[in-house]
Amino acid sequence: ELLFNCRKSIILKSNQRKNDKIDAARIAHFIVRNAQDCELWKPSSDAMKKLKVLLTERKSKVKLKSALLQQKKNYKSIKGIGLDKMLLKINEKEIKMLNDHIKFLENEMEKVIKMDEELKTKSELMQSIPGVGKVLTWMVLAKTDNFQMIDSARKLACYSGVVPFD
16 A cells, blocks of 8 residues: 555656656655554564574475485386396485484474574464474464564465465
């Protein structure tokens, strides 16, 4: 709505000349007029930053594991040339290593959440909902910046794509 009003005021004054100085003045006027409607940006907490980094790293490891599992299925087609057993052994070692890394990252995320009282409380509340587990909880906390960016159920529903609005 604010952007629409800004655009409307610019269209009404479109007969004026347009340059950087005029644009800057219009933007400044718009900000002064609508400052009370704006929310100040707050940086993420250190715990949230750690959670986001760990979650990104976990996502990368899960993707690699998925690729290795697909490769493992493809080894059946090369059974006749004698490399399948050797490649399967290497593949299984890599999958085991990735499983260990994923578990380590998940444990670190749990530690980060337990150390931050606000994250811990929100995590427990989210996981009390049937069907919501640890991974979904971590992702929602990270995507919403601990519900700082998305502060209403309607916004979250729209963001996640579960409620269509016209």
